[in-house]
Amino acid sequence: MAERAWAPMLAMGPMLVAVGLVLSLIQSGESDPETFIDLAGWTQGLQFLGLAMTLGGISFLLGTILAALRKGGGEVQESLGVSVMTLKMPASAKAFVALMMMGVMIAIVQFVLYLVAIGREDPASWFAWLAPVRVLGVGLILSGIVLALYTIGTVLALQFDRLKTVVTTGR
Amino acid sequence: MEAASATQFEVETSQKALGYNLPQRMGIRLWLPMFAMGLMGLIAGVVLGIIRADEISSAGAADTIASLGHVQAGLTFLGLAGALAAISFAIARILGQFRAGGGELQEATGRMVGTLKMPFSAKLFLGTMMMAMMVIVIACVLHFVFAADVSSTEESLALSQERFTVLEGIRRIGVAMFLVAIALGLATIIQVVRYQSIRIRELPGEQAPADRTNRGPDRR
Numbered sequence: 001m002a003e004r005a006w007a008p009m010l011a012m013g014p015m016l017v018a019v020g021l022v023l024s025l026i027q028s029g030e031s032d033p034e035t036f037i038d039l040a041g042w043t044q045g046l047q048f049l050g051l052a053m054t055l056g057g058i059s060f061l062l063g064t065i066l067a068a069l070r071k072g073g074g075e076v077q078e079s080l081g082v083s084v085m086t087l088k089m090p091a092s093a094k095a096f097v098a099l100m101m102m103g104v105m106i107a108i109v110q111f112v113l114y115l116v117a118i119g120r121e122d123p124a125s126w127f128a129w130l131a132p133v134r135v136l137g138v139g140l141i142l143s144g145i146v147l148a149l150y151t152i153g154t155v156l157a158l159q160f161d162r163l164k165t166v167v168t169t170g171r
Numbered sequence: 172m173e174a175a176s177a178t179q180f181e182v183e184t185s186q187k188a189l190g191y192n193l194p195q196r197m198g199i200r201l202w203l204p205m206f207a208m209g210l211m212g213l214i215a216g217v218v219l220g221i222i223r224a225d226e227i228s229s230a231g232a233a234d235t236i237a238s239l240g241h242v243q244a245g246l247t248f249l250g251l252a253g254a255l256a257a258i259s260f261a262i263a264r265i266l267g268q269f270r271a272g273g274g275e276l277q278e279a280t281g282r283m284v285g286t287l288k289m290p291f292s293a294k295l296f297l298g299t300m301m302m303a304m305m306v307i308v309i310a311c312v313l314h315f316v317f318a319a320d321v322s323s324t325e326e327s328l329a330l331s332q333e334r335f336t337v338l339e340g341i342r343r344i345g346v347a348m349f350l351v352a353i354a355l356g357l358a359t360i361i362q363v364v365r366y367q368s369i370r371i372r373e374l375p376g377e378q379a380p381a382d383r384t385n386r387g388p389d390r391r
């Protein structure tokens with residue numbers, strides 16, 4: 001899934017951010033206060049949704065790297081004629097997937113809530129708590145990226161160790 | 172096309188694997204505390220955001236709302252700094268695995284161990300990361316200081332808003348510097364992978380050093 005999904009996510013993310021930029025330029029020239037606040041909601045929602053999609057694409061790319069390490073490591077062992085040892089999915093990888101999905105879901109929810117807020121009488125109070133919520137969504141995806149990088153380090157350590165064992169014992 | 176050679180890299184040669192260097196040891200120890208700090212800061216920011224939103228909707232005191240805005244921004248960006256620092260430390264850990272694992276693999280083959288000297292991109296990665304962290308921490312500390320300085324007068328509220336705007340710019344510069352540092356860390360990984368793939372190709376054709384028994388402790 002990661003191998004297929006990273007490119008569309010990385011393509012969609014900057015597009016949404018660009019749309020947000022266009023809306024912010026329109027907003028800067030707007031004189032009607034209600035339309036100004038409506039455009040503010042759209043801009044903020046879209047830009048953070050775009051940022052989350054971009055970070056989600058990076059997360060999928062990291063998943064692709066992990067898949068390549070798994071596949072490549074297995075093929076090297078197979079070509080050497082030794083028994084193939086593959087790391088079971090570590091807890092850090094499971095947590096990476098969970099955090100990434102939570103972060104992307106929060107990004108989608110914050111976008112929807114921004115649209116709900118601009119239809120209400122008092123959008124300012126909604127905007128006040130939506131701001132840290134959207135940063136939380138981005139932060140969760142970044143935290144997922146931390147765990148993906150940690151998992152890559154763990155996989156590399158295992159692979160070097162396995163290669164050393166193959167070199168010294170031939171098994 | 173001429174095959175690449177390890178001679179195009181600056182390498183330190185030794186009998187034994189050199190293990191982790193200081194930044195890599197720090198990365199191995201600090202990624203988890205930074206990760207925890209990041210999550211805590213972000214969650215605290217959300218909680219304060221909800222409290223501030225409640226103040227706004229119940230027409231609370233303007234100075235309280237302004238103070239909460241500063242504290243919330245400070246905590247949220249400390250959380251973001253923690254997450255970005257954890258990414259940087261995790262990258263340092265990966266570089267450490269390449270250095271230690273690559274060296275041990277060469278040692279296991281009985282050949283001389285070639286370890287890449289710290290590339291310029293790695294030094295730049297460390298420097299940029301430290302500067303980014305300092306910029307964000309200073310901005311967040313100033314947020315907390317200015318939060319305590321707000322009063323209910325118009326001038327004070329206007330000054331608070333002005334300070335918030337300036338600090339927002341400084342925080343975002345800090346985040347951008349962190350992203351540049353992360354890109355430099357990834358560029359260093361690319362250099363290391365290139366060197367290791369060349370070195371591994373060279374190993375089978377290399378002669379083992381003439382006399383290893385008199386150097387270093389007995390490894391049997």
